[in-house]
Amino acid sequence: MSQPLFYVLMAVGVVGLVLFPFIPYNTLGEDLKMVKDEGLTLIMVLSIVLALWTASVSIADEIEGRTALTLLSKPVGRRQFIFGKFLGILVPVAIMFIVLGAIFLASVSYKVVYDVRETGRPAASAAECLGEMRQIAPGLVLSFMEAVVLTAISVAISTRLPMMANLIICAAIYVLGHLVPILANSAVGKIEIVRFVANFLAAILPVLDHFNISAGISTGQPVPLVYLSWTALYCFLYCCVAMLVAMLLFEDRDLA
Template sequence: MIVIGGLLAYSYGTKGGIIARATTKEAVRQPVFWLSVTATIVFLLINTWLPFFSLGEDLKMLKECGLTTILICGLLIATWTASTSIADEIEGKTAMTLLSKPITRRQFILGKYIGILQTVLLYMIPVSIVFGLLIFYKVGYDARESSKEIPTALQRLPDVIQMFPGLVLTFLEVAILGAISVAISTRLPFVVNMAICFPIYVIGNLTPQLVQAGAIKFEFVAFMAKLISIVLPGLEWFNMSTAISTGTMVPPIYLATATLYALCYIAASILLAFILFEDRDLA
């Protein structure tokens, strides 16, 4: 609620908010947005009834597959929107028209980023509701298939509530990669943007392994491992597979720490976007 309130306050209370609202409206009209929403819901529905042959752990598999699906489609929306709303506008000289009005380059970049976050939120709200309902149903479905006593609504709620921190962490991960995509979009087109963001996503989730590699005696390997783990985002922070596999809730202190880390990395990425866009020739 705090995030939604902050985004609305920026959108309707600042000059950059005009850019943010326009970005969100344009992104929601794109086929990619609705294709992502539809694809996510279809995959969630398939995973609900698809047997995973996981020896009674189908619910955990549904949770993991669901969060991964929401994450990937959210990243696609964020990257696509960043490229179409920044890179394409720069190439099409639309950005020059906007900046001829009383809007600074920093307001332009920040407005675009806020618009992207709003678009991701508009995507995540409906799919998260569907995801929660399917988890609620899946608890009873698995009990019925196993000839166990059908759990009551109150008994099903803990499994649904467990996913809310996961959805928050997913949004934070998309927000980080969205900020990186915005910085890249100030200089490079969509294809290159995707080609850079995908390795960052993969390597970012391998940060713990890179840190372990840093213990290797070869100095060059250790140096490169530490450098990559420092420069690239540690996306492993936002993976709740361990919590799902053990059936535990993500502690509030962990969620707060991950949020602080995400805010710091987002701020650094947007600052980089300011620097890259400041001397970009728009003519």
């Protein structure tokens, strides 16, 4: 949180979330769904950028600048160093999610009232506003899980590679993590080699599409608690694997 980037991204998020309800999307009554989708995407992207940047600065730069060597000369093991960095990175990410998430819920609630006022319909009830907020809350939880997974991957990469390489690789993982399931289920996925590559990437890369509820938003379907539980388990297991890889990569890293 001492980094200026945290406050810059927070300001961008606040401005965007406040403006979204007033933007005319011209979707014939579907503006609220657009606000939900854009708000979730904005919060998730800003949090991921913060996580990747912080991981690169706090791990890769400390290793290159030999600050990590000074820290590890104290009674702090390499595993504790990596795990502590991971938890330390998650703190500002969680704070950003809490602050922007609260503003986002208020923005969604106000959008319900705003649309009713613009169309001349009867005033929206508190139950209607609360229902829209309740529908979007699981999306915030899933978006946070996605940010946690990418944070764990970024920490592992930062133990060996500098900032720019870390950002590029994580950006590629983000794109592939959302693209692979779509590719496998498309007409192109019927081609044998494409199906093999898609299944191979799905086996080693996180399937980030699990954390996406755009389809649920467009259809108005709530996210079941069972789905949230299984996705949380998937997030936990993948983070454990990423942390194990990070510790193995950092164990024999020359810090001198």
